[in-house]
Amino acid sequence: AYYFIDGQFTKQDEIKISIDDRGYYFGDGVYEVIKVYGGELFTAEEHISRLFTSAAKINLAMPYSEEQLIGVARELIERNNLLDGHVYMQVTRGAAARQHHFPVPAVPAVVTAYTMEGSRPKENMKNGVAVKSVEDIRWLRCDIKSLNLLGSVLAKEEAKAAGCEEAILHRDGIVTEGSSTNMFGVKDGVVRTHPVSNLILEGITRQVVLQLCDELNIPVEEKAFTLAEAFQMDEVFYTSTTAEVMPVITIDGQTIGDGQRGEVTEKLQKAFATKIPSLCKQ
Numbered sequence: 001a002y003y004f005i006d007g008q009f010t011k012q013d014e015i016k017i018s019i020d021d022r023g024y025y026f027g028d029g030v031y032e033v034i035k036v037y038g039g040e041l042f043t044a045e046e047h048i049s050r051l052f053t054s055a056a057k058i059n060l061a062m063p064y065s066e067e068q069l070i071g072v073a074r075e076l077i078e079r080n081n082l083l084d085g086h087v088y089m090q091v092t093r094g095a096a097a098r099q100h101h102f103p104v105p106a107v108p109a110v111v112t113a114y115t116m117e118g119s120r121p122k123e124n125m126k127n128g129v130a131v132k133s134v135e136d137i138r139w140l141r142c143d144i145k146s147l148n149l150l151g152s153v154l155a156k157e158e159a160k161a162a163g164c165e166e167a168i169l170h171r172d173g174i175v176t177e178g179s180s181t182n183m184f185g186v187k188d189g190v191v192r193t194h195p196v197s198n199l200i201l202e203g204i205t206r207q208v209v210l211q212l213c214d215e216l217n218i219p220v221e222e223k224a225f226t227l228a229e230a231f232q233m234d235e236v237f238y239t240s241t242t243a244e245v246m247p248v249i250t251i252d253g254q255t256i257g258d259g260q261r262g263e264v265t266e267k268l269q270k271a272f273a274t275k276i277p278s279l280c281k282q
C-alpha cells in the first residue's frame, strides 16, 4: 500500500520518519480520519477544514492547501484501490532537536497519510454495545483534534478491560463525550448532547446527525446531561466517523431503556445510510 509522506507517495518499507519528529516526542500535531464509502470520501471538506482549524489553534502552519490535501486523500484511495475504509492524515510541527518550545528557526510541518480498509460495524450497529463510565481526565482543549491522546487511550483501555466497546466520559458528573466519539441521550423523544465547547471535539458525524434530526423533525437540545441522567435515558447512542450511529445497550452493566437499539437511534441510522451518497459528493 502507498503512504503519503513529505510530499511523496511511498511504499511502507521506504518510509523514513525522523526520531526528532515532534509528533513522536510531544504529540505536537493534529490529525483527521475521513471515511471512505465505495471509493468516495465522506464529508471530506468538513474534515479537512477541521484539520486546518485544529492546526490554527496550535499555531501550526499548514504546508498545503485544503484542496491539495483532498487531492492527496483521493490519490491514496486510487493508488491503494480502497473501496471501504478510511484515510488517516496527520500533521506534526516537524523535526527538531527536542525542546518543548516551538523550533527556532521554524521547521517544515510533516504531513503523513495512509488508507486503511474497514467495513461498517453493522453487527454492533444493530445489536448495540456496552460502555463503561470513566472520569474525563483529559486537558481543557478537547476541541482540538490533537495527537496528544493519552487521556483517550487510558479511557478506552479501561473500557476494553471491562469488556466494553467505549468509555462514556464524565467531568464533575457531567457527560462530555466518548473517548473517540460524541455521546447522545434520548429522553421522551428529545435528543440531548453536550454543546460545542472546549470540553468536546465537535464531531463531523455529530453535525450530520444534528442535521438529520432537523430534517426528521426530532427535537434536539444541545445541553449537557449528567451521568446519573444517562442511566435514566430511553436511549443512548454515540457517533463517530467509523462508528456512525452506535446504540448503547448498557452503561456499567446497567441496561438502558429496554435493552435494545432504540427507535430514534434506528431512525437516525437509516437516515444516515440514506445520506451517504450525497455526502460523498464534493
Ligand code: PLP
Pocket (backbone or CB within 6 Å): 033, 152, 177, 178, 179, 180, 181, 182, 200, 201, 202, 203, 204, 205, 206, 239, 240, 241, 242
Ligand atoms: N470525540 C472525540 C474525542 C473523537 O476523537 C472523535 C473522533 O475521533 C469524535 C468525537 C467523533 O468525531 P467525528 O464524528 O468527526 O469522527
